[in-house]
Amino acid sequence: MRRVGIVSAGQTKFTKDDSSIESLLVSSVKPLFDESKDLSQKDIDVVLTSTNSNQKYLANIVSELSGISPRIAHSVESLCNSGTNCIVSAFSYIASGLADVALVVGAEKTDSPGLVLDWDVSRGQYKHPIYWSSLFTSSHMRKYGTTLEDLAYVSAKNHVNGRANPFSYFDRSYSFEDVMASKKLTDNVRLLDCSMPCNGSASILLASEDVANKFKEKPVWITGIGQKSISAGFTKNSDLSSMQSTSIAASDAFSMARCSPREIDVAEVHDAFSICEIMALEDLGLAERGRGAKIVRDLYETGSRKVNPRGGLIGTGHPLGATGIAQTIEAYRQICGESGKRQIDGARTALVHNMSAAATSSTVMVLRS
């Protein structure tokens, strides 16, 4: 398998403006070219778009609008982890030798048709993701004694981190007290426990080892990949206090990367709701079972940015098809030492966790310098 590196990235500020999906996609490709002065449109073999938009042929459209004439071009959709599915697909084109340079572009609009999975009628009128997150929360509370305060630390921490991210949707921060006082949507999920759908776009460039140095002096290597789909409906989960697809994906990613959770310097974790970050830390092996909330509180109190330095989904907004790419960009920037005020000193090994639909599927990637 050929080594695959990340060599450039671009991103837009997350907003609620009324840009078209095509404009959103193109607007994160331009800064990527600005960053890589030696990159020409002719270098790009593959263009993959990541979105839940109903618009068709978007990979070809963004290619034409960006002056690229790739060999391989198509759209990838898998709800909230479309972005990392797209990155892994681009990885495989390069790792196999079918391509050398792949551009992955993700974007979403606020009113994305991927926000609710209509197919899952097992939940009747309770289709909105708020309801599964509420069940996850109840289950974790019952098993481990997790509290509403524990959840508020996740959101407050990620809002603090998001304030140092110029691409964040929010122009203000929300405190622990704000979260505690925010409107209850269910018994145990408050408005500020939820990530916010928004507009946004993120692009990343992958290259084979042979050519990566042409675009970046020190590429960041994708050394571990794990993916797992358990089902499409969350009722197949036997235990709602953990996310089986995340555990399996993490185990595979660490095994491929030949590293352990202890070596992770920085983690981008899919905090669609507060409870998800606590559960993910446990499922990824970054916290012992039942200790996820404690870890989050320690991070909050010490001001550590180790988990979700960019602000996560809660602190920056969640444009579905762009999220997994924006997470991966943060991991890349941290390893490159390019994260500015968010920089974690000496970050060498990063983890990205991206999931869909009540964790019925997950992607985990390990990135290293």
Add this chain to the structure above:
Amino acid sequence: MRRVGIVSAGQTKFTKDDSSIESLLVSSVKPLFDESKDLSQKDIDVVLTSTNSNQKYLANIVSELSGISPRIAHSVESLCNSGTNCIVSAFSYIASGLADVALVVGAEKTDSPGLVLDWDVSRGQYKHPIYWSSLFTSSHMRKYGTTLEDLAYVSAKNHVNGRANPFSYFDRSYSFEDVMASKKLTDNVRLLDCSMPCNGSASILLASEDVANKFKEKPVWITGIGQKSISAGFTKNSDLSSMQSTSIAASDAFSMARCSPREIDVAEVHDAFSICEIMALEDLGLAERGRGAKIVRDLYETGSRKVNPRGGLIGTGHPLGATGIAQTIEAYRQICGESGKRQIDGARTALVHNMSAAATSSTVMVLRS
């Protein structure tokens, strides 16, 4: 790069019934399992769905409905060549070593949102594919003297071939005279020059060389792949009498397969409209420039099934996301000697050509025994 073989396939009859997209997808997976007795759900690492449907998370839904819990699962969309984009993506997962066994499932409904590319406003009210096919036809007629009779031979030949295909949409055949007499939609495109949107589903199973023999005694190998996207709007084509994306994809596929057009025993060619088959034969190197129509007429008069033995898109119907997969299945069956009444004696090397949106993008694959 690891070798990748085709080891099983399944298909539904093309119809106009009102099945849901989920039912359609699942209905071609079942016969694939029936064919491969040694295949278990647990063997499958990757499930990719190919469709233009607006329904989300279909790869996970079809996995759950089929009892599969894959590592990698997502949907792929690229209008009419979604199917071969999906197959090439599955190929790359296996060729890279990320996976061993991949299921590719395509389906479409008659009223697919992929039938017309709304984005291409360069054509004003003339967005329907009939209009670009009419411009292609005019251009080819001007340059090479192609006639309405030449076009009618394409359709008549493919309707003859389609009669021997149990999965065809049509329950009757249309003769040369029927095509000549059919309703004119433009000056030079008649109703029977067009492929017909319909419901349908097709599934194919790919495996690495290490495990392929477990499922099929003699797998069929994908030895050549070429893909090219020129643009999204057809006005970027400099010359409408040939399809540049097809020429480039063919050249790359033959180069990778280390073979020449002369070695092709059977070709599945994307005859969305009659003119497309004539132009494709020329762009693929299966006919000299300007000789495509002559080749088609010779095939018709001698009863040869070498080009579009399954009936092509015109003779069997065109369920967009399933088409490229159904084409690849025919190439596989022909090489396996499993094409029944359609069998071409001694077929060892096959070509598949699948394209989208006025040939703004094309895929070409070479398959060998």
